[in-house]
Amino acid sequence: xHLPDYIRIKELLARARSLADxxxxxxxxxxxxxxxxGYGFEDWLREILPEGRAEAxxxxxxxxxxxxxxxxxLEPDMxxxxxxxxxEESIDARTAALAEWCQxxxxxxxxxxxxxxxxxxxxxGEIVRDFAEITRAGVDAGEDLESxxxxxxxxxxxxxxxxxxxxxxxxxxxxPAAPSAAPLH
Numbered sequence: 001x002h003l004p005d006y007i008r009i010k011e012l013l014a015r016a017r018s019l020a021d022x023x024x025x026x027x028x029x030x031x032x033x034x035x036x037x038g039y040g041f042e043d044w045l046r047e048i049l050p051e052g053r054a055e056a057x058x059x060x061x062x063x064x065x066x067x068x069x070x071x072x073x074l075e076p077d078m079x080x081x082x083x084x085x086x087x088e089e090s091i092d093a094r095t096a097a098l099a100e101w102c103q104x105x106x107x108x109x110x111x112x113x114x115x116x117x118x119x120x121x122x123x124x125g126e127i128v129r130d131f132a133e134i135t136r137a138g139v140d141a142g143e144d145l146e147s148x149x150x151x152x153x154x155x156x157x158x159x160x161x162x163x164x165x166x167x168x169x170x171x172x173x174x175x176p177a178a179p180s181a182a183p184l185h
Contacts, residue, residue, distance in 0.1 A: 003068050003083050004061045012058040013048070020048045023097040024104035026083035029069055031108020034167045037174040039112060041066045047111060073167045080164050082156060091148050092139050098155060102134040105163065114173065124169040127162040134159065 003026075010022040020028060025048045032039045032047065041063055046052040054062050065083065072080040084097050106128070109117040117128040134155060139148050 003081055004064050006083055006085050008061055009065060009083060012054070012061055016049050016051075016054055016058060018048050019050065020104060021097070021100060023082070023084055023101040024107075026065065026069070027101035027104025027106075028108040028111070029066060029104075030073070030080075030082075030163050031105040031110075032112035033070060033073055033108075034105075034163065034170050035109045035112025035114040035117075035173065037113075047108070073164065078161070078164050080160060080167075082160055082163075084156065091145065091152060095137055095139050095148075095152055098152070098159065099135050099137045102131045102137075102159060105159075106131055106135070114170065120169075124166055127166055131159065131162065 006022050009025070013020065013022055013025055018025060028047055029044050032044065036043075042052075044066055045054055045062070069080070082098070082101055084101060085094050087094075089097075106117065109128070114120070118125060118132060120128060137155065140151070143151075
């Protein structure tokens with residue numbers, strides 16, 4: 001999966017006066033895609049932008065992010081990636097972005113039609129509750145950089161795989177209900 005550059009998306013969203021930064025906006029997208037049937041590009045823009053639309057110069061990169069995310073979730077190869085800052089950013093900044101990503105994801109699940117995601121049965125509910133805990137993640141000042149880097153990498157992988165599992169688990173919830181047949185008299 002190839003995503004547009006985090007910094008580019010962050011700048012585009014800032015120019016558009018988005019209420020969400022790049023990580024949170026991508027989390028919102030992934031959450032909505034997991035919970036809602038037929039969730040489109042314009043739906044996402046209405047969630048993250050105050051005007052509900054992007055300027056012409058931003059549409060291409062945002063659409064690329066949307067399309068790449070949809071395709072990655074539909075692929076069986078588990079190629080889904082989170083849009084997060086690169087390794088050149090501090091561990092504090094990357095951890096804060098991961099927490100925001102999870103916050104966006106939980107918001108997206110609710111906006112996408114899963115109002116009580118933490119109440120989902122089994123593994124799905126457990127993953128959602130873990131994501132809620134990750135929204136409060138921070139760097140452990142008592143640990144060295146290597147330990148914090150390792151913990152961060154493990155959390156990113158957990159979230160990445162968790163999103164893919166939730167997407168599969170919630171497939172039935174995304175299907176539109178079949179119309180019931182009218183009784184014959």
